[in-house]
Amino acid sequence: MDELQKRIPPLTGPLLPLLPPKPLNRRLPRLPPRPATSPSRSAIAPGWTCDSLVLPAAFPRMFPNNTKRPTDPTRDPTAAAGGTKPDSLNEGFDRLVREQLEAFTHPVSLDDRDELDKQEQLVIVGNRYRPPPPRSRNAAPSGPGLTLVLSHANEVWEPVLQDLVAELERRDSTLPIEEIWALDCTVQGDAAILNEEVIGSTYNWAENGRDLLNFIAYYLDAQDANSDSSDSLPRPAPDVPPELGLLDNVASIDPGSAIPTERTYRGRLIVGIGHSLGGSATVFAATACPALFSSLVLVDPVLSPPTMFDPRKTALVAMGALRRRGVWNSRKEAKESFLAKPFFRAWDPRIVDGYVDLGMHELGTGQVALKTKPFYEAITFLGSLCDTSLRSTLRLQDLTRRLPLHYIFADTGRSMLPEEATSYLLEHATPHATWTRVPGAGHLVSLEKPTETAHRLAEFLETTYPNGGGGGNGSLTKAAPAKL
Template sequence: MPHRTIPRPSQPPRSVERVKPSLLFPLQEPPQPLEYPALPCPPRDRDFTSAYTITTHIIPAAFPRVSQFVPLPPVPEHETRDERSARVERYASEFLALQTQHAPDKSEPQPTVLWSVLNRYVRADTSSGTGLTLLLLHANGLHKETFEPTLRHLFEAMDNEKRYQIDEIWALDAVQHGDSGLVNAQNLGSLFIWHDHARDILNFILHFLPEEVTHSGLPTNLPRVPPEASEARKRLGFASRKLVVIGHSIGGCAAALAAYSVPTPFSGLILVDPVIRPTLIVGTHRIQQYVIGALSRRSVWQSRDEAHSLLSKSPFFGSWDPDVLRSYVEYALVEDASGQVRLKCTNLLRIQEAVVFADGTRGIEAWSTLPYLDEGISVKWLVPPSETSVLGSYEMMQETIWSRPENASNSLISTATHLVSPDLVTRI
């Protein structure tokens, strides 16, 4: 497959100010006792492949939340095309304004317990205990199962090339996406600060990821590890795991913020065209267009068959790998009481996707963290050509990727776009 690497810049980087970000707001144990919700979707067949089984689990998300709860705006049942267009423009402006009013360093934490849903894929033969543990973080508007076509490619490459072994994979739904979005539906508002996604990542890694990989079953409600184990992970990392986090788009940004804040548990980061960029190429107008686009897209269909048929004909979704699109129709949608299917990430048009887009400044923070990432964490960048990358121009992409040159590598995939096809991640 056509690919190449991006060399280090021959000229000194441009003078773009980097302000070393503050560490993330500390995690606390939520008040006890907790009443765990049920998983929102029926269990799947445990046999993901001949060598891996799949189960789904739930944990309390990071507590407390730095994203203040702001009630969702009303959505009229009936409105004209012009009224809808005006409402979308108004909501976009309101969501952007909320970000300036409720920055993490200006707000009191919100003591609401949200929930994180994860898939676990575990290898049948883990007796050696020498393989990798992967944590997968999806892009905005997607879901944890988005990676499943990629995993099948990874497993095939692993068996063919014998270069590495993956013992266990965890895939996390962001709190407003996929099954997490269904569980948290009543507690999601008009504001989301990406810091909380980074804190959700650390919450799982520090407090709920089991100490060792075993093939034995785990409870649906994952127990919290003992406090001494969490403290040991903060100080020393894992004794029996080699954890590599793969983050796509917002997932890559949140992964970088998490690894900067608590580096020791991370062995490696694989950043798949992450939203990590300087102030120079971020503009409010561009973010507003993302928000408007999310609010304007269709979110309800008569059936999964109709959804697949219509999405496959659209210029955007139709360009996806067919397996990824089928996964989207199967796992990003849920049947409602009327028999229709809608996106899991919202019950009011695509408001939650738009709310996530509205926070464009965390990518700037993540860009500023790059020179300070612990050199013991290997960093691999997987990026498309600059014209389709969120990293900006080739020069800015080059500067960003080499901001921390130690223990770093990259692949530029000439056939890719921001929404990469599943076989591209075999470049890890």
């Protein structure tokens, strides 16, 4: 892999522009229902509602083999090997790494009609949460309200949202949250099930940023929940300026207003919130089209400084994901299996329950399986090969200082990245940012400490939008000390 890595040029430059989505050539299955024992989706707070929408992912994809034909064989080495024999699995993993790296040497061009014709249209799934009137976006407007857009993934965020709403109510806050969206990646959660027939062997984190932009630009006002089987998708908004689809392929990027409450898109103040991979995706999106966002919150994002990128570590993590178990006889057995591991015992109990209820689906055999198969998790990790996280970090240095940015970091020494990376972000990449830490939290901050994450999120929002808050004197730390 090291030799291949040396032949891969660093990925630089703008993101691939967006084209209109392709018509689906497959019929999507019905979204998996919640188990009967699972709480209602309106349970983030009394009166709130939630619906799920199936939406087009960004088209085209940036690299070859991100999709495959439905009739082509799976690229999953665990399926191809008929089990998990180490030799065959190692060979399959080596193939995945090679295909990933080689694809990154041939970025897709909009002029390559054969490649565009070959690609399949992927989908993402979004959960939309709405408060009761008068704060709901369906109510009569009284000025732009906040729309929170969270990446990744769907129900993993629900305990944070429960605690955020409860915190704002305790503060007697008038913070105008009109809508909250939580988005899946194309290879995770419900989206992974809908895309199963067409998921290829390559993945790149920049695609998540393009998916985020595609959603905000064209589908934020989508109205119809389409949980039934369907071969059609919501139509893009007809009044989007054509230049927006160019992303950062323009002579000059609009930085937006210097006043957060004037940074609106489609009458909304859009707050981009991303954890881990979702933080990297949010950076790709905000650096391409900063004027779409009113503010950003990055929760222990995976952003690697130039001297700290180690592809071998990424490969080891991906191989570990590929070896993990993906099928159990029941949800009860799965939960017991999870809680036998310290990794899962560190999670908030609500997160564990949500993972068991909503991160798994029933098979025809009566067993239950992870929606995000080990193969999908592995290629997600491999998506950071060829310095994808470094690329987002370097782009972050160009982020306009007009856009408020707040970091919520893991406890000292507990992040996936070394403390030097945190110092680099605050001292060099974004010295204008504010930051907080969550004591006792590891990299999976929002899973381990959702209440504390919600508290810090509430403080940032009320500090950034003081005229909409009822009691928030936010104690945000300004970047950046030499050591944290």
